[in-house]
Amino acid sequence: MMFRYSAAGLRGRDRVLQRVFSVLPGLTSWSILIGMVALAFWKPLLAATLVIAFNLYWLLRLLFMTVFLILSYLRLDVERETDWMARVRRVDRRRAALEDAADPADMRGRLSSWLFRGALARLRAADGQAPASDSIRHLVIIPIMKEGRSVTEPGLVSLTRQTFPADRVLVVLALEERAPEQVKADVRMLQARYRSAFLDLLVIVHPDGLPGEARVKGANATYAAKAAAAKLTELRISFARVVASCFDADTVVGPQYLACLTEAFLLCPDRTRASFQPIPVYHNNIWEVPAFARVLDIGSSFFQLIESTDPEQLVTFSSHSMSFEALVKTGYWPVDMISDDSAIFWKAFIHFDGRYRVVPLPVTVSMDVTAAGSWWKSIADVYRQKRRWAWGVENFPVVMRAFATSATIPLSSRVRHGLKLFGNNVSWATWGFLLTFIGWLPALLVSREFSDSVLYYSAPRITTTIFSLASLSLLITIALSLYLLPKWPVRWPSLRKIGHALEWLFIPIISTVFSALPALDAQTRLMLGRNLEFRVSEKRRGARARPAVDARGTLEPDGELELAVDVRRRA
């Protein structure tokens, strides 16, 4: 479907649709919140009834999500010892691969092998032909604005340490022209130091203020991708054989990441119609940031873990990978939208008439938690970062406009994705408020109509039961977070470690202030036609978070990247 994925320069019906769908999420969220407050005042019995119904729904949804969080974690755990390059070589052997797979001795290995054979069988069933792995090239684009060497270099080092041959990896450092001089110097230094390790390491400077562009990461990444396309053409490399990854500057990948990605790409029957989504974790500086930031980003990781169990409706988020051919055909990342990570999925989904999907990768990529030095500045920065994430709601009007006018995307697909996109945004902005504050209003306001009722005395008992059951989910979440997170610093006393586990008890307040409120803020801005300015979140790492690179900028002898954290770090 030919569709201009942008909210700018619209006319006539498109402009009206865009406006209507821009208003809808915010209007719905505000209506729910104000409506519930009003009901608590004027119709407390109805309000209390709705609160119970909602709390029950939330509980079941929470339990549902917990089940899939566990399954997703197990999936990650099953693959933690997997040698992905060996897998890639087995895919190369194609037919023999199905038969020669001698089951490993341990349960984890057998499960992993079983999952692999299933994927291979599905490829064969789809009559798909996997290209030879040695024909696959990886393009890694790293947009840089103000991230210094301390933030960027560990990620680059992690790419040199891949089990996948680095000489088949083209790295592009996408540098903003307006970046500080020190950052530019850092980038040049990094290019000089690491260029020989890769197929090539390009530094592409994105000019400031190109027509039609906003000051967003997507514009930088797109400019770099076009330059990379020229380079690949020059090298006579087919775009269909290239997997493009767009990483945040602080992204650090494990040694197996590109191998895992290659395997998933090879096994994907319709690989040029797919994105590949790792599990983003925020472990680079996880023990050096305020508790609220840590809890929030662990929660984000868990949300992605849960989402990864639903590939049908999975959307790309943060650092992700995709077929370069799809990227080029789609027209690259939007150059005037902040949420380039999710926008590229929707853009591709619409471009390919709904025949586009996201393949979850059972591997993590690690990034930084936003930290800005002082506690209060961190609060402001975290809030702005979450609001920027929530600004992904900008996709809703564009996507819905496409869905409303498309005759080629199946109706069921449009309805399913539309409802999920809408529901996710509205629940994001409202649930925190409903659960933490508004749900208690009928009991707190205590009108006579309410206090005379049986419901007034039943509601607390029911709510207590619901929250007690929900705490099961919280306990599981705490337990999983302890397994997934990197090790605590050795010097920490036990009390501090216990304190970190107890951070989760503040989740109702944290999720309201740093999740629901920014989401409501973003939706309100969209509703009122006010744009959000793209601001790069500040990332800081303490000395402890840079063990892999010494003071001279050389790798430590063991070459093991502490920053590339995946589940094996806990093991």
Next chain:
Amino acid sequence: MRALRNIAFVLFTTAYLVVCPLVLLYAFGYSVRPGEPAIVKTGLIYLSTMPPGATVHVERRRYTGATPTILRGLLPGAYDVRIGLAGYQPWSRTVPVEPEKSTVLNHILLLPLEWKPSWLLPGPLQSVRQIPGTRFLLIQRGSTLRDHVLYEWKTGRVQPLAGRHAAWPDAEVTAFWSVSDSPAVLIRLERGEDARFLWFDVSGDEPRMEDLTGLIPAGARRITWDPLDRRHLFILHEGRLMRLHLPSRTLALIEDAVRGAGTVDRTLYLLESTGALLQADPDGAGAHLLANDPVWAEPIGEGRKPVELWAPAKGRVLLRGARGELYSPRPPSLLIEDGIEGLAWDPHRERALVWQRHRVGMVTWSEPPTRRPELRWLFEDGRNITQAAWVYEGSHILLHDADRVKLLELAGAERPVIHDLFGLADDSAMAYVEGAGRLFYIDPSDGALWAVEVLPRREQLSFVFPEWDETNMGQDQ
């Protein structure tokens, strides 16, 4: 994973569709009973006692829980509820239950089988009075300043009201002013022709004294202040309403020709000689007319001088005449023709207790107070009621009726239930302190200070839910 997810989705959706209606039905009091043809509507009774932990019998069956508790799933009808606790008198009522409704009895005060007064201070003492909003009682041993001591009821500590270096320790205390919820007292001393005014702030560990002599006219009788603002005193003297700013010790005239004044919640109420009742800012600005009744104008006639303006809370104003009449700002203004002995405010439910020699009543306001307040007599068989106080957050009324102390229980029955507690000489001074849950009194036989615990085990007071001021069916008023 997709198939698993779909199965889980169906399972959870089905669970929600089944569980949610059942939970809501339960929440509303619907119940399935063996032998009943269909789902029946039920109601509940909420019981909370002081002290807690009492056993409950409904009809003839023992309920397994102890108070506070909720008796759920009761079919509509009337139930005989009996509550018992060792050492306390049994409590029983017939409690009506309506479908989907709660019957709330959350202030059941269990009375001990035997009252055990405790001796506190040796006599001879003359009077005891509470200093509102503090942990102190003001005990009077004689008429001089030196004879006035503070008794801290939490610790039993006694200390002189005025320090050793206070001027005029032998002067006679001729007047005393205090205001509800204000930890301060003002006293007037007289020695010969001279008079002094001393202001005591007792919010700290030691009373802080300030000499206001010369700032307050010697003959002033009407002095009050806002509990929220202890920096200003309002003095009504010879028709002039003045405001004394304590930090700067400056006196400002608010208005002339004033017959009565009261202040609360940073609002000033004043009654002009013309009979106009005004509401104004504390400095007298922004005055607007609340009511104007010729009956309040001056002069009216012998014996009809409504001059005391009683404003215990914002928007709640009553006027008390010299013969004990009680007026409301809303017409028809006359509530009680004469004989008012006293008024007491219930801050929990915003209503006033009013008593005469032979009866006790309650004045209630609508919310918002746009209509004339209503007067309801609760007890009309008194012999000589001299003192009355709200007890247990307004659920009971304590009376000193002739030589008996009585307790009026407002909850649990259509008419208040009267309990005769114990004997107390009719000339005995008493003070009930809600915070302590104790009644302090001076026994005329030896002049000593005694106390009786009215609210037992106060520290265990627990409330499961926020409460509403009145419940249905008149159980808890």
